[in-house]
Amino acid sequence: MINYRPASISLLTVLHKVFEKAMHSRFSRHLHTNNILVTEQYGFRKGISTENPAFRLTGSIFKSINKKMHSGGIFCDLAKAFDCFSHEMFLAKLHFYRIQEHMKISMRSYLTNRSKRVEEKSPNATKHFFLTGVH
Numbered sequence: 340m341i342n343y344r345p346a347s348i349s350l351l352t353v354l355h356k357v358f359e360k361a362m363h364s365r366f367s368r369h370l371h372t373n374n375i376l377v378t379e380q381y382g383f384r385k386g387i388s389t390e391n392p393a394f395r396l397t398g399s400i401f402k403s404i405n406k407k408m409h410s411g412g413i414f415c416d417l418a419k420a421f422d423c424f425s426h427e428m429f430l431a432k433l434h435f436y437r438i439q440e441h442m443k444i445s446m447r448s449y450l451t452n453r454s455k456r457v458e459e460k461s462p463n464a465t466k467h468f469f470l471t472g473v474h
Contacts, residue, residue: 358445358449362442362445362446362449365442366438366442367385369436369438370436373436373437375436379392396412426447426450426451429446429450430443430446430447430450433446
């Protein structure tokens with residue numbers, strides 16, 4: 340049960356959706372303009388598919404096989420990485436990457452004092468759990 344994570348649905352107001360789109364656009368532009376992202380960053384980038392690292396990996400393995408070399412790999416399961424997401428570390432990264440102060444203030448405000456409601460439905464009843472101060 341500790342690893343069970345039901346699919347969650349995030350219900351945001353229209354204002355929150357507009358804010359997220361605007362912040363995503365600004366962050367993406369800043370990261371691209373200042374060439375901050377490493378070439379190995381495949382997810383969440385325009386024009387780059389998460390299939391790209393699979394092609395790169397298989398190409399590297401085939402090159403090794405052709406040179407009669409050994410290949411090895413270490414793979415990490417980051418399925419619960421978002422559960423460990425630290426807002427303070429994220430905000431420190433914004434400072435490190437020279438994100439404008441007003442954007443950092445907006446992001447801190449957006450991430451602070453968030454709450455989450457989890458709903459468990461069973462044939463007999465519906466239970467609600469409220470988590471406040473979610474990080």
